[in-house]
């Protein structure tokens with residue numbers, strides 16, 4: 001992949017082997033090099049250059065549930081674990097992400113996905129009893145049945161269908177005005193990535209596809225998806241749209257995609273943002289792939 005992918009490239013060493021070492025974790029939280037990610041709810045707080053803000057850990061914060069994000073060199077980096085109101089999601093966060101380098105967004109995305117997961121997993125899915133924080137934030141354990149739970153990642157396929165020098169894009173009703181993006185859907189139990197791509201294109205657009213190729217992937221922290229970018233060849237350009245999920249679809253050629261990615265006012269659609277893998281897939285397709 002010759003193009004940057006959103007939410008990737010974190011420079012932190014996740015140092016998984018330290019997560020279960022409670023003594024080492026307490027030592028690290030107490031060290032002068034320890035830093036805590038500054039958040040507003042679960043949203044990033046940025047400096048003027050669009051970089052994440054970090055602060056030294058205060059005494060009172062050292063004893064609380066801290067998410068161990070990893071090591072920057074030898075310096076431990078933590079995130080707080082705030083309570084989130086159910087359903088709380090401010091669209092304004094996308095304006096902040098647009099200012100961030102992918103590697104900075106990657107660090108925040110890790111924290112955000114973990115925070116959401118902890119907030120949604122206070123109770124054991126096995127027996128219903130309360131769960132407790134463990135593994136420095138990379139798990140929860142049931143206090144009653146001792147079942148261990150780990151942060152989940154949900155695979156989502158997102159794909160461009162190609163036909164006659166054009167690709168298919170669609171829009172959901174809640175998108176900003178003019179925005180079109182690649183079709184996407186969750187991978188279901190019992191299917192491969194390729195089968196999920198073929199099923200989603202058939203369900204959402206009545207397309208038959210072949211030659212499905214994996215292109216690249218990226219995390220998407222809303223709340224914890226892994227976006228798996230693919231390209232496929234469609235057998236025709238006849239689309240029957242699933243209007244329960246999508247309100248419009250368009251086939252666009254390379255000039256139209258180039259105009260949209262350049263932000264040209266004459267473009268027939270508004271491109272997905274730079275940090276979304278749909279944007280990267282379009283760049284990849286423009287390369288002639």
Ligand SMILES: [Zn+2]
Pocket residue numbers: 124125126127128129142143144145146147
């Ligand atoms: Zn349990």
